[in-house]
Amino acid sequence: MDSRIIVSLDFATASSAAGLVRQLGPAATFYKVGLQLLTAAGPSVVRELVDGGKRVFLDLKLLEIPSSVAAAVTAVGQIGASMVTVHASGGSAVLRSAVEAARHFPRLKVLALTVITSMDDEDLREVGVGSTVREQVLRLARLAVAAGCHGVVASPLEARMLRETLPSDTLIVTPGIQLAGDSKKGDHARFTTAAQAIGAGATHVVVGRPISRASNPADAFAALRAELSAAR
Secondary structure, three states: OOOEEEEEEEOOOOOHHHHOOOOOOOHOOEEEHHHHHHHHHOOHHHHHHHHHEEEEEEEEEEEEOOOHHHHHHHHHOOOOEEEEEEEEEHHHHHHHHHHHHHHHOOOEEEEEEOOOOOOHHHHHOOOOOOOOOHHHHHHHHHHHHOOOOOOOEOOHHHHHHHHOOOOOOOOOEOEEEEEEOOOOOOOOOOOEEEEHHHOOOOOOOEEEEEHHHHHHHHHHHHHHHHHHHHHO
């Protein structure tokens, strides 16, 4: 088992997600549930994973007024998730409200989403942000840590910069992961292999299609585990 690997359940139905969980078996312990599956299947999909002994990264990307974010984080804690995401761009008041709500659930970690991995410098300029991606990621990550967040979400390309800048116990969770030898980048503008991300300082890697859409997901997951073991 390797708890650094978070398998993304990007499916439209609970049955499809459950099928992948069965295929991966006890080797996979950590799963991401995002907006698609949560909207389609509801919070019961999270409860079932938790009841089955799995940890859940609930990727809600919360961006709302502080009281609404606090209420949502409380609900996340009540269904047993281990991680939840809040947009750092919501500002320090929003981040602090999430952290305060999570205090009632000792195992729940609040992660601040910095800049989504599909965006590059030009995309930031389009929405009025004059900074580069790296500058904006670092600015938002520092804001998140100051607000008490347990970690941040950023692309693996920023992992080394964040590890060298943030406190040593900060979680750094990186989507935008491809398998070694795979040239397809999918929806991610900023991506690397899992070994490169962990080597740069990430604590967790989130892997979706390279596993879920593989002809043999169990073999793909085993290959990823082997890649990370060799990189230690």
